[in-house]
Amino acid sequence: MLDPRKLHLLRELARRGTIAAVAEAVTFTPSAVSQQLSALEREAGVPLLERTGRTVTLTPAGHLLVEHAQAVLEQLERASAALAAARGGPSGPLRIGAFPTAARVLLPPALAALTGAHPGLEPMVAEIDPADVSAALRAGELDVALVHEYDFVPPVTDASIETEALFSEPMYLTDRPSIAAARGDGWITNKPGTLCHTMAIRACQAAGFEPLVRHHIDDFDTVLAFAAAGHGVALVPHLAAAGQRVAHGPHPPAAGPDVPLGPHPQAAGPAHGVRLTRLPLSRRTLAAFRKGNGAHPAIVAAVTAFRAAVTHLPL
Template sequence: MDLRRLRFLREFEVRGTLGAVATALGYSPSAISQQLAILEREVGATLLEKAGRGVRLTDAGRILASHAVVLLAAADAAAADLAAQTDSVRGTVRASGLQSAARRLLVPAVARLAAPYPGIRAEVREMEVEDALPELRLGSVDLLISDEYDGHPRPRPAGLRFTLLHTEPLKLVLPAAHPLAAGGGPVPIAALRDEVWAASETGSGHHTMVIGTCRSLGGFDPDLRHRCYDAEVQLELIRRTGAVGLLPALALPAADPAVACRDVAEKRLFRRLFVVTREGPGAPALTTFLSALRDVATLLGDPQREADPGDAPRGRADA
Protein backbone atom coordinates (compact mmCIF):
# COMPACT_ATOMS: atom_id res chain seq x y z
CA MET A 1 0.00 0.00 0.00
CA ASP A 2 1.25 3.43 -0.98
CA LEU A 3 1.53 5.70 2.08
CA ARG A 4 0.60 8.77 0.05
CA ARG A 5 -2.68 7.15 -0.99
CA LEU A 6 -3.32 6.10 2.60
CA ARG A 7 -2.93 9.74 3.58
CA PHE A 8 -5.53 10.67 0.96
CA LEU A 9 -7.89 8.12 2.50
CA ARG A 10 -7.27 9.44 6.00
CA GLU A 11 -7.85 13.01 4.81
CA PHE A 12 -11.14 11.94 3.22
CA GLU A 13 -12.26 10.29 6.46
CA VAL A 14 -11.75 13.55 8.34
CA ARG A 15 -12.76 16.12 5.72
CA GLY A 16 -15.71 14.23 4.23
CA THR A 17 -15.55 15.28 0.56
CA LEU A 18 -13.12 14.85 -2.31
CA GLY A 19 -13.26 18.59 -2.92
CA ALA A 20 -12.17 19.37 0.64
CA VAL A 21 -9.28 16.91 0.38
CA ALA A 22 -8.24 18.40 -2.96
CA THR A 23 -8.28 21.94 -1.55
CA ALA A 24 -6.26 20.96 1.51
CA LEU A 25 -3.60 19.03 -0.40
CA GLY A 26 -3.38 21.10 -3.57
CA TYR A 27 -4.75 18.50 -6.01
CA SER A 28 -7.81 18.41 -8.22
CA PRO A 29 -10.80 16.35 -7.02
CA SER A 30 -10.39 14.05 -10.03
CA ALA A 31 -6.76 13.38 -9.12
CA ILE A 32 -7.76 12.47 -5.55
CA SER A 33 -10.48 10.18 -6.91
CA GLN A 34 -8.00 8.47 -9.24
CA GLN A 35 -5.51 7.87 -6.44
CA LEU A 36 -8.18 6.36 -4.21
CA ALA A 37 -9.30 4.13 -7.07
CA ILE A 38 -5.71 2.87 -7.38
CA LEU A 39 -5.68 2.23 -3.62
CA GLU A 40 -8.85 0.15 -3.99
CA ARG A 41 -7.10 -2.01 -6.59
CA GLU A 42 -4.04 -2.33 -4.35
CA VAL A 43 -6.04 -3.64 -1.39
CA GLY A 44 -8.66 -5.52 -3.40
CA ALA A 45 -11.62 -3.90 -1.63
CA THR A 46 -14.18 -1.20 -2.32
CA LEU A 47 -13.33 1.78 -0.14
CA LEU A 48 -15.84 4.38 -1.38
CA GLU A 49 -19.49 4.16 -2.29
CA LYS A 50 -22.04 6.57 -3.74
CA ALA A 51 -23.93 8.75 -1.26
CA GLY A 52 -26.27 11.24 -2.94
CA ARG A 53 -24.17 13.53 -5.09
CA GLY A 54 -20.95 12.53 -3.33
CA VAL A 55 -19.24 9.46 -1.92
CA ARG A 56 -18.63 8.03 1.53
CA LEU A 57 -16.42 5.39 3.08
CA THR A 58 -17.53 1.79 3.03
CA ASP A 59 -16.97 -0.47 6.05
CA ALA A 60 -13.71 -1.58 4.43
CA GLY A 61 -12.78 2.05 3.87
CA ARG A 62 -13.31 2.89 7.53
CA ILE A 63 -11.25 -0.10 8.62
CA LEU A 64 -8.36 0.84 6.35
CA ALA A 65 -8.58 4.51 7.39
CA SER A 66 -8.18 3.51 11.05
CA HIS A 67 -5.08 1.46 10.15
CA ALA A 68 -3.80 4.37 8.06
CA VAL A 69 -3.54 6.49 11.22
CA VAL A 70 -1.16 3.94 12.75
CA LEU A 71 0.85 3.39 9.56
CA LEU A 72 1.30 7.10 8.86
CA ALA A 73 2.38 7.74 12.46
CA ALA A 74 4.92 4.93 12.18
CA ALA A 75 6.28 6.39 8.94
CA ASP A 76 6.63 9.81 10.61
CA ALA A 77 8.44 8.23 13.57
CA ALA A 78 10.81 6.39 11.23
CA ALA A 79 11.58 9.62 9.37
CA ALA A 80 12.28 11.37 12.70
CA ASP A 81 14.63 8.57 13.82
CA LEU A 82 16.55 8.69 10.53
CA ALA A 83 16.80 12.46 10.67
CA ALA A 84 18.30 12.18 14.15
CA GLN A 85 21.21 10.15 12.73
CA THR A 86 22.45 12.96 10.49
CA ASP A 87 25.17 15.38 11.55
CA SER A 88 23.16 18.51 10.72
CA VAL A 89 19.60 19.44 11.60
CA ARG A 90 17.49 19.50 8.46
CA GLY A 91 13.81 19.33 7.66
CA THR A 92 10.60 21.29 7.29
CA VAL A 93 8.62 22.68 10.22
CA ARG A 94 5.09 23.89 9.46
CA ALA A 95 3.98 26.20 12.25
CA SER A 96 0.65 27.94 12.70
CA GLY A 97 -0.89 30.31 15.19
CA LEU A 98 -3.38 33.07 15.66
CA GLN A 99 -2.32 36.54 14.58
CA SER A 100 -0.69 37.91 17.73
CA ALA A 101 1.14 34.64 18.43
CA ALA A 102 2.38 34.41 14.84
CA ARG A 103 3.68 37.99 14.95
CA ARG A 104 5.25 37.98 18.41
CA LEU A 105 6.36 34.34 18.78
CA LEU A 106 6.51 32.36 15.53
CA VAL A 107 8.16 35.01 13.35
CA PRO A 108 10.92 35.76 15.93
CA ALA A 109 11.55 32.01 16.30
CA VAL A 110 11.98 31.63 12.53
CA ALA A 111 14.39 34.58 12.47
CA ARG A 112 16.32 33.12 15.40
CA LEU A 113 16.95 29.86 13.52
CA ALA A 114 17.88 31.31 10.12
CA ALA A 115 21.64 31.68 10.64
CA PRO A 116 22.54 28.72 12.92
CA TYR A 117 20.24 26.20 11.19
CA PRO A 118 20.10 26.87 7.44
CA GLY A 119 18.89 23.31 6.87
CA ILE A 120 15.57 23.99 8.63
CA ARG A 121 12.80 25.20 6.34
CA ALA A 122 10.25 26.93 8.56
CA GLU A 123 6.81 27.69 7.17
CA VAL A 124 4.40 29.96 9.08
CA ARG A 125 0.63 30.13 8.58
CA GLU A 126 -1.69 32.42 10.46
CA MET A 127 -4.67 30.25 11.47
CA GLU A 128 -7.35 30.33 14.12
CA VAL A 129 -7.09 27.44 16.57
CA GLU A 130 -10.41 25.98 15.44
CA ASP A 131 -9.03 25.63 11.89
CA ALA A 132 -5.51 24.59 12.83
CA LEU A 133 -6.28 21.71 15.21
CA PRO A 134 -7.66 19.40 12.47
CA GLU A 135 -4.64 20.21 10.29
CA LEU A 136 -2.28 19.33 13.15
CA ARG A 137 -3.98 15.99 13.74
CA LEU A 138 -3.82 15.19 10.03
CA GLY A 139 -0.13 16.05 9.79
CA SER A 140 -0.32 19.04 7.46
CA VAL A 141 0.77 21.27 10.38
CA ASP A 142 3.57 20.33 12.82
CA LEU A 143 2.82 22.72 15.65
CA LEU A 144 0.33 25.40 16.52
CA ILE A 145 0.02 28.02 19.21
CA SER A 146 -3.34 27.80 20.93
CA ASP A 147 -4.84 30.27 23.37
CA GLU A 148 -6.99 29.79 26.43
CA TYR A 149 -8.71 32.45 28.53
CA ASP A 150 -9.44 32.41 32.27
CA GLY A 151 -12.67 30.53 32.87
CA HIS A 152 -12.90 29.26 29.29
CA PRO A 153 -10.75 26.12 28.91
CA ARG A 154 -10.42 24.52 25.50
CA PRO A 155 -10.90 20.80 24.83
CA ARG A 156 -7.74 18.65 24.79
CA PRO A 157 -8.14 16.23 21.85
CA ALA A 158 -6.52 12.84 22.30
CA GLY A 159 -3.17 12.36 20.58
CA LEU A 160 -2.03 15.96 21.04
CA ARG A 161 0.36 17.46 23.60
CA PHE A 162 -0.40 20.92 25.06
CA THR A 163 2.54 22.70 26.72
CA LEU A 164 2.22 26.09 28.42
CA LEU A 165 4.32 28.65 26.56
CA HIS A 166 3.34 32.13 27.74
CA THR A 167 0.90 33.91 30.08
CA GLU A 168 -0.24 37.49 29.45
CA PRO A 169 -2.79 39.90 30.93
CA LEU A 170 -5.99 41.04 29.25
CA LYS A 171 -6.52 44.77 28.95
CA LEU A 172 -9.59 46.89 28.40
CA VAL A 173 -8.97 49.05 25.34
CA LEU A 174 -10.84 52.36 25.07
CA PRO A 175 -10.64 55.40 22.81
CA ALA A 176 -8.17 57.82 24.40
CA ALA A 177 -10.93 60.44 24.75
CA HIS A 178 -13.29 58.08 26.61
CA PRO A 179 -14.23 59.50 30.05
CA LEU A 180 -13.25 56.26 31.80
CA ALA A 181 -9.76 56.38 30.25
CA ALA A 182 -8.81 59.45 32.27
CA GLY A 183 -6.49 58.92 35.21
CA GLY A 184 -4.99 55.63 34.08
CA GLY A 185 -6.65 53.52 36.77
CA PRO A 186 -8.54 50.23 36.41
CA VAL A 187 -11.92 50.36 34.70
CA PRO A 188 -14.92 48.29 35.86
CA ILE A 189 -16.46 46.04 33.24
CA ALA A 190 -19.84 46.99 34.69
CA ALA A 191 -19.24 50.62 33.69
CA LEU A 192 -19.12 49.61 30.00
CA ARG A 193 -22.64 48.20 29.88
CA ASP A 194 -23.86 50.76 27.33
CA GLU A 195 -20.80 50.68 25.06
CA VAL A 196 -20.43 49.14 21.61
CA TRP A 197 -17.91 46.27 21.71
CA ALA A 198 -15.49 44.76 19.18
CA ALA A 199 -14.33 41.13 19.39
CA SER A 200 -13.36 38.16 17.24
CA GLU A 201 -15.85 36.15 15.20
CA THR A 202 -18.62 34.07 16.75
CA GLY A 203 -17.35 30.65 17.80
CA SER A 204 -13.82 31.83 18.59
CA GLY A 205 -12.30 31.66 22.07
CA HIS A 206 -11.95 35.44 22.19
CA HIS A 207 -15.61 36.02 21.31
CA THR A 208 -16.73 33.57 24.01
CA MET A 209 -14.42 35.19 26.56
CA VAL A 210 -15.71 38.73 25.94
CA ILE A 211 -19.34 37.67 26.33
CA GLY A 212 -18.56 35.53 29.39
CA THR A 213 -16.58 38.33 31.07
CA CYS A 214 -19.31 40.92 30.53
CA ARG A 215 -21.90 38.54 31.94
CA SER A 216 -19.90 37.33 34.96
CA LEU A 217 -18.24 40.60 35.99
CA GLY A 218 -20.65 43.19 34.62
CA GLY A 219 -24.02 41.44 34.67
CA PHE A 220 -24.88 42.28 31.06
CA ASP A 221 -24.72 40.97 27.50
CA PRO A 222 -22.44 43.26 25.47
CA ASP A 223 -23.56 45.06 22.32
CA LEU A 224 -21.03 43.08 20.30
CA ARG A 225 -21.56 44.96 17.08
CA HIS A 226 -18.16 44.46 15.45
CA ARG A 227 -16.65 40.99 14.84
CA CYS A 228 -13.34 40.26 13.15
CA TYR A 229 -10.34 38.02 13.81
CA ASP A 230 -7.80 40.74 13.03
CA ALA A 231 -6.79 42.55 16.22
CA GLU A 232 -5.59 45.51 14.16
CA VAL A 233 -9.10 45.94 12.76
CA GLN A 234 -10.53 45.77 16.27
CA LEU A 235 -8.07 48.45 17.37
CA GLU A 236 -9.02 50.65 14.41
CA LEU A 237 -12.69 50.30 15.34
CA ILE A 238 -11.79 51.47 18.84
CA ARG A 239 -9.76 54.40 17.51
CA ARG A 240 -12.23 55.58 14.87
CA THR A 241 -15.71 54.58 16.01
CA GLY A 242 -15.59 54.76 19.79
CA ALA A 243 -16.00 51.02 20.35
CA VAL A 244 -14.32 49.26 23.28
CA GLY A 245 -12.54 45.91 23.47
CA LEU A 246 -10.81 43.41 25.72
CA LEU A 247 -7.51 42.28 24.20
CA PRO A 248 -4.43 40.32 25.27
CA ALA A 249 -1.18 42.21 25.75
CA LEU A 250 0.56 40.70 22.69
CA ALA A 251 -2.13 42.15 20.44
CA LEU A 252 -1.65 45.71 21.70
CA PRO A 253 0.54 48.40 20.13
CA ALA A 254 3.63 49.50 22.03
CA ALA A 255 2.37 53.09 22.11
CA ASP A 256 -0.71 54.62 20.54
CA PRO A 257 -2.03 58.03 21.58
CA ALA A 258 -5.45 57.21 20.08
CA VAL A 259 -6.24 54.36 22.49
CA ALA A 260 -6.01 53.80 26.23
CA CYS A 261 -5.23 50.38 27.72
CA ARG A 262 -6.55 49.84 31.23
CA ASP A 263 -6.69 46.99 33.74
CA VAL A 264 -10.01 45.36 34.56
CA ALA A 265 -11.14 46.61 37.98
CA GLU A 266 -13.15 43.58 39.11
CA LYS A 267 -10.31 41.04 38.79
CA ARG A 268 -7.13 40.36 36.88
CA LEU A 269 -7.74 38.37 33.70
CA PHE A 270 -5.16 36.39 31.73
CA ARG A 271 -4.71 34.55 28.46
CA ARG A 272 -2.44 31.51 28.30
CA LEU A 273 -0.70 30.44 25.13
CA PHE A 274 0.08 26.75 24.58
CA VAL A 275 2.27 25.16 21.95
CA VAL A 276 0.44 22.11 20.64
CA THR A 277 2.16 19.18 18.91
CA ARG A 278 1.30 15.60 18.12
CA GLU A 279 2.27 13.07 20.76
CA GLY A 280 5.35 10.96 20.11
CA PRO A 281 8.96 11.74 19.25
CA GLY A 282 9.45 14.82 17.13
CA ALA A 283 11.91 15.22 14.30
CA PRO A 284 15.13 17.12 15.18
CA ALA A 285 14.00 20.12 13.13
CA LEU A 286 10.76 20.35 15.13
CA THR A 287 12.61 19.91 18.45
CA THR A 288 15.03 22.69 17.49
CA PHE A 289 12.18 25.00 16.46
CA LEU A 290 10.37 24.38 19.76
CA SER A 291 13.53 25.26 21.67
CA ALA A 292 13.79 28.57 19.79
CA LEU A 293 10.11 29.23 20.45
CA ARG A 294 10.59 28.72 24.19
CA ASP A 295 13.56 31.12 24.13
CA VAL A 296 11.43 33.79 22.46
CA ALA A 297 8.63 33.27 24.99
CA THR A 298 11.12 33.57 27.88
CA LEU A 299 12.20 36.99 26.59
CA LEU A 300 8.57 38.15 26.78
CA GLY A 301 8.45 37.31 30.49
CA ASP A 302 5.48 36.03 32.50
CA PRO A 303 3.36 38.98 33.68
CA GLN A 304 1.15 36.80 35.87
CA ARG A 305 4.04 35.28 37.81
CA GLU A 306 5.78 38.65 38.07
CA ALA A 307 2.63 40.34 39.38
CA ASP A 308 1.86 37.71 42.01
CA PRO A 309 3.83 34.45 42.16
CA GLY A 310 1.09 32.92 44.29
CA ASP A 311 -1.41 33.19 41.42
CA ALA A 312 0.81 31.61 38.77
CA PRO A 313 -0.16 28.15 37.50
CA ARG A 314 1.64 25.33 39.25
CA GLY A 315 2.38 21.73 38.46
CA ARG A 316 3.07 20.20 35.09
CA ALA A 317 3.35 22.37 32.00
CA ASP A 318 1.69 19.68 29.88
CA ALA A 319 -2.09 19.56 29.99
Protein backbone atom coordinates in the same frame (compact mmCIF):
# COMPACT_ATOMS: atom_id res chain seq x y z
CA MET B 1 -0.50 -3.86 1.10
CA LEU B 2 -2.32 -0.69 2.14
CA ASP B 3 -0.84 2.52 0.68
CA PRO B 4 -0.14 5.17 3.40
CA ARG B 5 -0.92 7.96 0.92
CA LYS B 6 -4.39 6.53 0.39
CA LEU B 7 -4.81 6.08 4.14
CA HIS B 8 -4.05 9.79 4.50
CA LEU B 9 -6.87 10.60 2.06
CA LEU B 10 -9.28 8.37 3.98
CA ARG B 11 -8.36 10.09 7.25
CA GLU B 12 -8.91 13.49 5.65
CA LEU B 13 -12.31 12.39 4.36
CA ALA B 14 -13.28 11.31 7.88
CA ARG B 15 -12.32 14.75 9.19
CA ARG B 16 -13.43 17.03 6.34
CA GLY B 17 -16.63 15.26 5.33
CA THR B 18 -16.58 15.62 1.54
CA ILE B 19 -14.37 14.50 -1.31
CA ALA B 20 -14.34 18.08 -2.62
CA ALA B 21 -12.92 19.35 0.68
CA VAL B 22 -10.26 16.63 0.68
CA ALA B 23 -9.34 17.44 -2.91
CA GLU B 24 -8.93 21.12 -2.06
CA ALA B 25 -6.77 20.31 0.97
CA VAL B 26 -4.37 18.01 -0.89
CA THR B 27 -4.48 19.91 -4.22
CA PHE B 28 -5.91 16.93 -6.13
CA THR B 29 -8.96 16.92 -8.35
CA PRO B 30 -12.09 15.37 -6.79
CA SER B 31 -11.99 12.60 -9.40
CA ALA B 32 -8.38 11.79 -8.46
CA VAL B 33 -9.34 11.55 -4.77
CA SER B 34 -12.28 9.28 -5.66
CA GLN B 35 -10.02 7.04 -7.72
CA GLN B 36 -7.48 6.76 -4.91
CA LEU B 37 -10.18 5.91 -2.37
CA SER B 38 -11.67 3.31 -4.72
CA ALA B 39 -8.21 1.78 -5.07
CA LEU B 40 -7.90 1.71 -1.28
CA GLU B 41 -11.20 -0.19 -1.07
CA ARG B 42 -9.83 -2.78 -3.47
CA GLU B 43 -6.66 -3.08 -1.39
CA ALA B 44 -8.71 -3.44 1.81
CA GLY B 45 -11.07 -6.00 0.29
CA VAL B 46 -14.14 -4.51 2.00
CA PRO B 47 -16.36 -1.47 1.28
CA LEU B 48 -14.98 1.59 3.05
CA LEU B 49 -17.37 4.21 1.65
CA GLU B 50 -21.10 4.39 1.21
CA ARG B 51 -22.19 6.62 -1.66
CA THR B 52 -25.70 8.11 -1.76
CA GLY B 53 -25.98 10.52 -4.68
CA ARG B 54 -23.25 13.09 -4.08
CA THR B 55 -22.90 12.21 -0.40
CA VAL B 56 -20.11 9.92 0.77
CA THR B 57 -19.96 8.46 4.27
CA LEU B 58 -17.63 5.96 5.85
CA THR B 59 -18.82 2.42 6.52
CA PRO B 60 -18.05 0.77 9.88
CA ALA B 61 -15.01 -0.82 8.19
CA GLY B 62 -14.00 2.63 6.94
CA HIS B 63 -14.11 4.08 10.45
CA LEU B 64 -12.11 1.11 11.75
CA LEU B 65 -9.45 1.64 9.11
CA VAL B 66 -9.23 5.37 9.94
CA GLU B 67 -8.35 4.46 13.53
CA HIS B 68 -5.53 2.24 12.31
CA ALA B 69 -4.51 4.80 9.68
CA GLN B 70 -3.81 7.35 12.41
CA ALA B 71 -1.46 4.90 14.15
CA VAL B 72 0.27 4.03 10.87
CA LEU B 73 0.77 7.67 9.87
CA GLU B 74 1.99 8.54 13.36
CA GLN B 75 4.56 5.74 13.18
CA LEU B 76 5.74 6.98 9.79
CA GLU B 77 6.25 10.42 11.33
CA ARG B 78 8.42 8.83 14.03
CA ALA B 79 10.43 7.00 11.37
CA SER B 80 10.94 10.23 9.44
CA ALA B 81 12.05 12.02 12.62
CA ALA B 82 14.51 9.23 13.45
CA LEU B 83 16.02 9.32 9.97
CA ALA B 84 16.35 13.11 10.15
CA ALA B 85 18.17 12.78 13.47
CA ALA B 86 20.50 10.19 11.94
CA ARG B 87 21.42 12.62 9.18
CA GLY B 88 22.73 15.15 11.70
CA GLY B 89 21.65 18.65 12.68
CA PRO B 90 18.41 20.25 11.45
CA SER B 91 18.50 21.74 7.97
CA GLY B 92 16.25 22.63 5.06
CA PRO B 93 12.86 24.35 4.97
CA LEU B 94 10.86 24.66 8.20
CA ARG B 95 7.29 25.86 7.66
CA ILE B 96 6.00 27.68 10.73
CA GLY B 97 2.43 28.84 11.31
CA ALA B 98 1.55 31.50 13.86
CA PHE B 99 -1.36 33.69 14.92
CA PRO B 100 -0.69 37.43 14.48
CA THR B 101 0.29 38.35 18.06
CA ALA B 102 2.80 35.49 18.24
CA ALA B 103 4.14 36.33 14.78
CA ARG B 104 4.76 39.93 15.86
CA VAL B 105 6.05 39.40 19.40
CA LEU B 106 7.44 35.89 19.78
CA LEU B 107 8.74 34.87 16.36
CA PRO B 108 11.32 37.62 15.61
CA PRO B 109 13.60 36.71 18.58
CA ALA B 110 12.81 33.01 18.17
CA LEU B 111 13.83 33.01 14.51
CA ALA B 112 17.02 34.92 15.30
CA ALA B 113 17.97 32.29 17.88
CA LEU B 114 16.90 29.43 15.61
CA THR B 115 18.89 30.47 12.55
CA GLY B 116 21.86 31.49 14.70
CA ALA B 117 22.04 28.04 16.27
CA HIS B 118 21.12 26.16 13.09
CA PRO B 119 22.17 28.11 9.98
CA GLY B 120 21.13 25.22 7.75
CA LEU B 121 17.46 25.73 8.63
CA GLU B 122 15.27 27.85 6.35
CA PRO B 123 12.26 29.08 8.39
CA MET B 124 9.20 30.12 6.40
CA VAL B 125 6.39 31.79 8.37
CA ALA B 126 2.70 32.01 7.51
CA GLU B 127 0.04 33.73 9.63
CA ILE B 128 -2.83 31.36 10.36
CA ASP B 129 -5.74 31.22 12.78
CA PRO B 130 -5.36 28.37 15.28
CA ALA B 131 -8.69 26.93 14.10
CA ASP B 132 -7.03 26.10 10.77
CA VAL B 133 -3.75 24.73 12.11
CA SER B 134 -4.64 21.03 12.49
CA ALA B 135 -5.73 20.75 8.88
CA ALA B 136 -2.62 22.59 7.66
CA LEU B 137 -0.32 20.33 9.69
CA ARG B 138 -2.05 17.16 8.51
CA ALA B 139 -1.84 18.33 4.90
CA GLY B 140 1.90 18.98 5.27
CA GLU B 141 1.49 22.70 4.62
CA LEU B 142 3.09 23.40 8.02
CA ASP B 143 5.69 21.58 10.10
CA VAL B 144 5.09 23.36 13.41
CA ALA B 145 2.72 26.09 14.53
CA LEU B 146 1.99 28.41 17.43
CA VAL B 147 -1.62 28.09 18.53
CA HIS B 148 -3.62 29.49 21.40
CA GLU B 149 -6.46 28.29 23.60
CA TYR B 150 -8.96 30.40 25.52
CA ASP B 151 -11.22 29.80 28.47
CA PHE B 152 -14.75 29.04 27.19
CA VAL B 153 -13.32 27.59 23.95
CA PRO B 154 -12.35 23.91 23.67
CA PRO B 155 -8.93 23.04 22.22
CA VAL B 156 -8.88 23.23 18.43
CA THR B 157 -6.18 20.65 17.73
CA ASP B 158 -7.37 17.12 16.92
CA ALA B 159 -6.08 13.65 17.75
CA SER B 160 -3.49 13.77 14.96
CA ILE B 161 -1.69 16.73 16.57
CA GLU B 162 0.57 17.01 19.62
CA THR B 163 1.11 20.22 21.57
CA GLU B 164 3.61 21.58 24.09
CA ALA B 165 2.56 24.41 26.40
CA LEU B 166 4.70 27.56 26.18
CA PHE B 167 3.08 30.25 28.34
CA SER B 168 -0.19 31.64 29.70
CA GLU B 169 -1.35 35.26 29.78
CA PRO B 170 -4.39 37.00 31.29
CA MET B 171 -7.15 38.75 29.36
CA TYR B 172 -8.27 42.37 29.79
CA LEU B 173 -11.48 44.29 29.15
CA THR B 174 -11.35 47.83 27.79
CA ASP B 175 -12.94 50.71 29.71
CA ARG B 176 -15.32 48.69 31.88
CA PRO B 177 -14.83 47.12 35.33
CA SER B 178 -16.39 43.78 34.31
CA ILE B 179 -17.93 42.00 31.35
CA ALA B 180 -21.37 42.27 32.94
CA ALA B 181 -20.93 46.06 33.08
CA ALA B 182 -20.50 46.08 29.27
CA ARG B 183 -23.92 44.53 28.63
CA GLY B 184 -25.29 47.62 26.91
CA ASP B 185 -22.15 48.54 24.95
CA GLY B 186 -21.21 47.96 21.37
CA TRP B 187 -18.44 45.38 21.05
CA ILE B 188 -15.32 45.02 18.95
CA THR B 189 -14.48 41.37 18.24
CA ASN B 190 -12.30 39.45 15.86
CA LYS B 191 -13.86 38.05 12.71
CA PRO B 192 -16.41 35.22 13.06
CA GLY B 193 -14.82 31.80 12.79
CA THR B 194 -11.73 32.77 14.79
CA LEU B 195 -11.08 31.52 18.31
CA CYS B 196 -10.85 35.10 19.59
CA HIS B 197 -14.36 35.85 18.32
CA THR B 198 -15.77 32.66 19.84
CA MET B 199 -14.12 33.42 23.18
CA ALA B 200 -15.58 36.95 23.32
CA ILE B 201 -19.10 35.77 22.47
CA ARG B 202 -19.02 32.96 25.03
CA ALA B 203 -17.54 35.18 27.74
CA CYS B 204 -20.47 37.55 27.30
CA GLN B 205 -22.93 34.66 27.28
CA ALA B 206 -21.41 33.42 30.54
CA ALA B 207 -22.10 36.90 31.94
CA GLY B 208 -25.75 36.57 30.91
CA PHE B 209 -26.10 38.46 27.64
CA GLU B 210 -25.46 38.38 23.90
CA PRO B 211 -23.01 41.11 22.87
CA LEU B 212 -23.96 43.71 20.31
CA VAL B 213 -21.01 43.39 17.93
CA ARG B 214 -20.38 46.55 15.91
CA HIS B 215 -16.90 45.89 14.52
CA HIS B 216 -14.99 42.80 13.41
CA ILE B 217 -11.23 43.50 13.60
CA ASP B 218 -8.45 40.93 13.90
CA ASP B 219 -5.49 43.23 14.62
CA PHE B 220 -5.41 44.03 18.34
CA ASP B 221 -3.57 47.33 17.87
CA THR B 222 -6.51 48.46 15.73
CA VAL B 223 -8.95 47.05 18.29
CA LEU B 224 -7.29 49.17 20.99
CA ALA B 225 -7.33 52.25 18.74
CA PHE B 226 -11.08 51.80 18.17
CA ALA B 227 -11.65 51.33 21.91
CA ALA B 228 -9.61 54.46 22.68
CA ALA B 229 -11.77 56.43 20.26
CA GLY B 230 -14.93 55.24 22.04
CA HIS B 231 -16.14 52.92 19.28
CA GLY B 232 -16.76 49.91 21.50
CA VAL B 233 -15.40 47.62 24.19
CA ALA B 234 -13.21 44.57 23.62
CA LEU B 235 -11.37 41.71 25.23
CA VAL B 236 -7.63 41.77 24.58
CA PRO B 237 -4.80 39.43 25.67
CA HIS B 238 -1.89 40.63 27.79
CA LEU B 239 0.66 40.72 24.95
CA ALA B 240 -1.64 42.95 22.91
CA ALA B 241 -2.31 45.13 25.98
CA ALA B 242 1.37 45.47 26.98
CA GLY B 243 2.17 49.16 27.09
CA GLN B 244 -1.32 50.17 28.25
CA ARG B 245 -2.18 51.39 31.74
CA VAL B 246 -3.85 48.49 33.54
CA ALA B 247 -6.59 48.82 36.14
CA HIS B 248 -6.74 45.49 37.97
CA GLY B 249 -10.22 44.10 38.55
CA PRO B 250 -11.32 42.86 41.95
CA HIS B 251 -10.42 39.21 41.21
CA PRO B 252 -7.17 39.04 39.23
CA PRO B 253 -6.24 35.47 38.24
CA ALA B 254 -3.10 33.73 39.33
CA ALA B 255 -0.20 33.49 36.91
CA GLY B 256 -0.24 30.63 34.44
CA PRO B 257 1.69 27.44 35.20
CA ASP B 258 4.28 27.93 32.46
CA VAL B 259 5.50 31.50 32.84
CA PRO B 260 4.87 33.68 35.93
CA LEU B 261 3.51 37.12 35.28
CA GLY B 262 5.98 39.93 35.79
CA PRO B 263 5.48 43.66 36.24
CA HIS B 264 2.99 45.30 33.89
CA PRO B 265 4.39 47.98 31.55
CA GLN B 266 3.16 51.46 32.41
CA ALA B 267 3.98 53.47 29.30
CA ALA B 268 1.16 54.29 26.90
CA GLY B 269 0.99 52.12 23.80
CA PRO B 270 -0.31 52.75 20.29
CA ALA B 271 -3.85 53.26 21.56
CA HIS B 272 -3.01 55.17 24.75
CA GLY B 273 -5.78 56.25 27.06
CA VAL B 274 -7.61 52.89 27.15
CA ARG B 275 -8.30 51.74 30.67
CA LEU B 276 -7.85 47.98 30.96
CA THR B 277 -9.31 45.72 33.66
CA ARG B 278 -7.67 42.36 34.22
CA LEU B 279 -10.20 39.53 34.12
CA PRO B 280 -10.19 35.98 35.57
CA LEU B 281 -9.72 34.67 32.02
CA SER B 282 -6.58 33.54 30.23
CA ARG B 283 -5.10 32.71 26.85
CA ARG B 284 -2.59 29.88 26.57
CA THR B 285 -0.04 29.59 23.77
CA LEU B 286 1.25 26.20 22.64
CA ALA B 287 3.53 24.74 19.98
CA ALA B 288 1.72 22.23 17.74
CA PHE B 289 3.08 19.58 15.38
CA ARG B 290 2.04 16.25 13.87
CA LYS B 291 1.88 13.33 16.29
CA GLY B 292 5.06 11.31 16.13
CA ASN B 293 7.06 14.23 14.73
CA GLY B 294 8.04 15.81 18.05
CA ALA B 295 11.51 14.25 18.03
CA HIS B 296 12.37 15.59 14.57
CA PRO B 297 15.52 17.74 14.98
CA ALA B 298 13.92 20.74 13.28
CA ILE B 299 10.84 20.58 15.52
CA VAL B 300 13.00 20.20 18.64
CA ALA B 301 15.09 23.18 17.55
CA ALA B 302 12.00 25.31 16.86
CA VAL B 303 10.31 24.54 20.19
CA THR B 304 13.59 25.23 22.01
CA ALA B 305 13.81 28.62 20.28
CA PHE B 306 10.18 29.39 21.14
CA ARG B 307 10.83 28.65 24.81
CA ALA B 308 13.92 30.84 24.84
CA ALA B 309 11.98 33.72 23.25
CA VAL B 310 9.23 33.41 25.89
CA THR B 311 11.70 34.46 28.59
CA HIS B 312 11.99 37.88 26.90
CA LEU B 313 8.25 38.52 26.56
CA PRO B 314 6.62 41.32 28.61
CA LEU B 315 4.69 38.89 30.79
